[in-house]
Amino acid sequence: MASGSKQEAGKQSLLFTPGESLLHKANPLTSLVIMLWMISAAAVLPTAGTAILVLAAITVSMATGVGKRSVKRLLITMTPIGVALIVVHGLLIERPDQTDLGLVAISPDGLDYALKVFMRVAAMLMATLLFVTTTHPSEMLKALDQRGVPPGVGYLVASPLLLIEPFSDRAKAIRDAQRVRGLDLTGSWKARIIALPILLMPLITLALSDLDQRASILSGRAFRAFPRRTVINAPHDSTFQVWFRRILVAVAVLQLGIPLLWHF
Amino acid sequence: MALLEVHDLAFRFPRAEKLVLDGVSFSVERGERVAILSPNAGGKTTLARWLAGLLPDGVLKAERGHVSMDGKDWTEWHIAERSSAIQYVGQVPSQQMTGCAFTVFEEIAFGPCNLALPEAEVRARVDEAMTVCNLRHLVDRDPFTLSGGEQQRLSIAAALAMKPQVLILDEPTSNLDPESRDDLLAQLELLPGELTIVVLEVALRPSLALADRFLLLDEGRIAVDGPAIDVLTHPRCIETLGMTAITEAGRRIQNAGGWAEGRPLPLTLADALQTLQVPDAVR
Amino acid sequence: MKFDTRTLILMAAAVVINIIGGQIAHFLKLPLYLDSIGTILVAILAGPLAGGITGLVTNLVWGLILNPVAAAFAPVALVIGVVAGLLARAGWFRTWWQATISGAIVAVPSTIVAVPIIVYMFGGVTGGGPDFAAAYLLAVGQSLVQSVAFSNLGINIADKAVTALIAWIVASRLPLRLTSNFGFFEHSRV
Numbered sequence: 001m002a003s004g005s006k007q008e009a010g011k012q013s014l015l016f017t018p019g020e021s022l023l024h025k026a027n028p029l030t031s032l033v034i035m036l037w038m039i040s041a042a043a044v045l046p047t048a049g050t051a052i053l054v055l056a057a058i059t060v061s062m063a064t065g066v067g068k069r070s071v072k073r074l075l076i077t078m079t080p081i082g083v084a085l086i087v088v089h090g091l092l093i094e095r096p097d098q099t100d101l102g103l104v105a106i107s108p109d110g111l112d113y114a115l116k117v118f119m120r121v122a123a124m125l126m127a128t129l130l131f132v133t134t135t136h137p138s139e140m141l142k143a144l145d146q147r148g149v150p151p152g153v154g155y156l157v158a159s160p161l162l163l164i165e166p167f168s169d170r171a172k173a174i175r176d177a178q179r180v181r182g183l184d185l186t187g188s189w190k191a192r193i194i195a196l197p198i199l200l201m202p203l204i205t206l207a208l209s210d211l212d213q214r215a216s217i218l219s220g221r222a223f224r225a226f227p228r229r230t231v232i233n234a235p236h237d238s239t240f241q242v243w244f245r246r247i248l249v250a251v252a253v254l255q256l257g258i259p260l261l262w263h264f
Numbered sequence: 265m266a267l268l269e270v271h272d273l274a275f276r277f278p279r280a281e282k283l284v285l286d287g288v289s290f291s292v293e294r295g296e297r298v299a300i301l302s303p304n305a306g307g308k309t310t311l312a313r314w315l316a317g318l319l320p321d322g323v324l325k326a327e328r329g330h331v332s333m334d335g336k337d338w339t340e341w342h343i344a345e346r347s348s349a350i351q352y353v354g355q356v357p358s359q360q361m362t363g364c365a366f367t368v369f370e371e372i373a374f375g376p377c378n379l380a381l382p383e384a385e386v387r388a389r390v391d392e393a394m395t396v397c398n399l400r401h402l403v404d405r406d407p408f409t410l411s412g413g414e415q416q417r418l419s420i421a422a423a424l425a426m427k428p429q430v431l432i433l434d435e436p437t438s439n440l441d442p443e444s445r446d447d448l449l450a451q452l453e454l455l456p457g458e459l460t461i462v463v464l465e466v467a468l469r470p471s472l473a474l475a476d477r478f479l480l481l482d483e484g485r486i487a488v489d490g491p492a493i494d495v496l497t498h499p500r501c502i503e504t505l506g507m508t509a510i511t512e513a514g515r516r517i518q519n520a521g522g523w524a525e526g527r528p529l530p531l532t533l534a535d536a537l538q539t540l541q542v543p544d545a546v547r
Numbered sequence: 548m549k550f551d552t553r554t555l556i557l558m559a560a561a562v563v564i565n566i567i568g569g570q571i572a573h574f575l576k577l578p579l580y581l582d583s584i585g586t587i588l589v590a591i592l593a594g595p596l597a598g599g600i601t602g603l604v605t606n607l608v609w610g611l612i613l614n615p616v617a618a619a620f621a622p623v624a625l626v627i628g629v630v631a632g633l634l635a636r637a638g639w640f641r642t643w644w645q646a647t648i649s650g651a652i653v654a655v656p657s658t659i660v661a662v663p664i665i666v667y668m669f670g671g672v673t674g675g676g677p678d679f680a681a682a683y684l685l686a687v688g689q690s691l692v693q694s695v696a697f698s699n700l701g702i703n704i705a706d707k708a709v710t711a712l713i714a715w716i717v718a719s720r721l722p723l724r725l726t727s728n729f730g731f732f733e734h735s736r737v
Binding site: 136137138151154155158159162163165166209210213214215216217218219220221222223224225226228229230231232 | 318321342348350352356360362363364365369373375379380382406407419
């Protein structure tokens with residue numbers, strides 16, 4: 001009997017995409033450290049560096065089978081940011097190198113800066129996406145359990161992840177039901193303000209109504225009886241991964257720290 | 265010494281005027297199957313939580329009296345000890361989920377893992393509970409995507425995995441459709457014989473399927489305590505539960521002399537339904 | 548620090564309320580976020596620490612399932628919870644109008660934390676509504692920091708006032724058996 005197949009367990013609302021790649025198989029802590037290292041690198045690298053980082057991350061995501069989802073999410077998030085950056089830095093902020101093009105004045109320096117920020121955010125985003133698309137939250141929580149992180153901490157992250165989807169579905173059901181009854185969800189300002197409590201209140205009440213019962217259930221199941229719980233199917237770890245993580249953490253700290261020292 | 269003992273329990277919610285429980289006393293012996301009948305808002309859930317040791321809790325304290333198991337007041341039990349002694353399953357299926365297990369397997373394993381049992385022991389317990397509750401085919405499913413009936417079976421499995429001596433069932437079938445309800449009741453009949461069960465109900469059918477002793481909780485007190493026929497034919501029962509059909513059924517049995525002394529109880533579900541001819545609307 | 552189990556469950560439910568609130572505001576196309584109702588509710592019921600952690604976890608969870616950018620604003624969510632909790636402790640969530648004012652007050656420190664994140668990490672843009680306001684302010688000659696600060700502060704004050712009011716309404720309508728075990732709520736009782 002195995003509870004291994006996460007295929008069925010993979011919830012729709014999660015960005016996690018099942019797979020067999022190295023990143024999928026890596027200990028969740030290793031994936032987490034890789035993400036943190038990438039974020040720290042993105043914070044200090046020049047534009048060319050972050051651009052390479054983004055390309056590398058996209059390549060890795062393609063190779064691990066999570067490419068489609070990651071890139072889609074990347075585009076959805078970065079397109080409006082990109083447009084806003086070009087407008088704000090390329091056109092609006094007054095810089096000495098602004099060249100007048102008739103209707104608008106464009107600043108190459110501003111565009112450079114916009115590109116820099118864009119690539120930095122994109123690299124950080126890709127780092128996060130690589131982590132969340134290849135690491136199932138339950139594996140991450142097991143890894144934390146294994147490390148002796150208090151069960152309460154795990155609960156606080158796991159429970160919302162599990163409850164969001166049923167509640168989102170419920171929100172949509174309420175919205176549709178109210179729409180059928182003639183509630184105006186797209187009309188005037190006033191109409192939408194009136195719609196707000198009608199949609200919101202039942203969901204809030206529902207979310208809170210579980211409180212007493214769930215407290216009973218958790219207490220009945222010996223939740224937090226001991227500081228550590230048994231971990232079933234603990235994620236695989238190895239000496240190599242342990243050392244890899246240590247080195248990567250050290251590098252991450254150094255690459256953030258050295259430029260800081262430089263400034264002083 | 266009785267296994268579970270309620271001694272003159274009186275309780276009210278903070279700032280509330282009325283006592284929910286007003287001097288409840290009774291005891292449950294090892295291996296007994298007891299049904300506590302009460303109308304809606306009659307204090308069933310509150311009593312169930314006291315029985316299961318989930319109350320007192322913070323500011324929710326007894327006005328007087330206490331509940332003890334094996335002669336020891338619930339307040340003296342460590343949470344790990346208590347959860348291995350008694351388990352509770354409530355009404356609303358989705359609320360019986362721990363809310364932090366991604367699969368049916370994890371949901372059942374949650375309790376045993378909290379007890380820090382060895383991995384092999386946890387697996388064995390989950391395996392056994394899944395067999396008893398017929399959940400094997402759902403092992404990798406997300407608990408929140410299950411039907412109400414499946415969720416109730418799951419919460420009973422999760423309770424059984426704690427290897428309790430007593431199982432408290434608080435209207436376990438009230439939120440299920442008739443078909444799932446019958447399935448669940450059939451499942452409950454298969455529970456190990458040594459398990460002590462207390463079921464709190466407003467509906468007669470699940471009680472008859474499970475119990476051989478009946479208590480009537482009325483106005484915060486135990487009004488009747490005895491075999492089914494005593495409670496069924498008790499005027500207060502008929503009045504408080506408001507189920508004339510039951511009166512009818514009860515009388516019929518009595519008149520026919522078919523359910524008098526000497527007739528062994530509990531009945532099987534089919535047996536009970538046939539004898540009583542309980543209409544579906546009554547539950 | 549150890550929260551009791553009931554508080555933990557409340558916090559988890561509040562994270563869900565935050566995210567659902569945000570989604571509803573989005574599909575009603577309201578110019579508000581409404582993604583802190585749960586955070587402020589927890590702050591009222593269980594105090595600044597619980598409120599702050601609820602905010603923090605909300606943005607981390609949001610980052611996991613919907614939009615990783617949200618994680619960058621986790622410190623903002625934390626500040627919202629902590630400040631609302633401190634105001635609740637001072638008795639500033641007793642009436643609906645106190646709650647509304649408290650919400651507006653919460654907007655100030657939360658904007659102060661948000662602005663550097665927006666300006667230095669995202670170059671002054673968020674890819675959302677306030678960008679338009681910021682762009683306008685820039686066009687009329689404000690500096691980037693000022694533009695971002697004013698545009699966000701304006702929306703934040705409105706948003707947090709409404710959010711705090713909703714949280715207050717929810718809290719005041721909760722049944723006694725639910726709230727009686729949250730001792731901190733006494734600070735907000737009339």
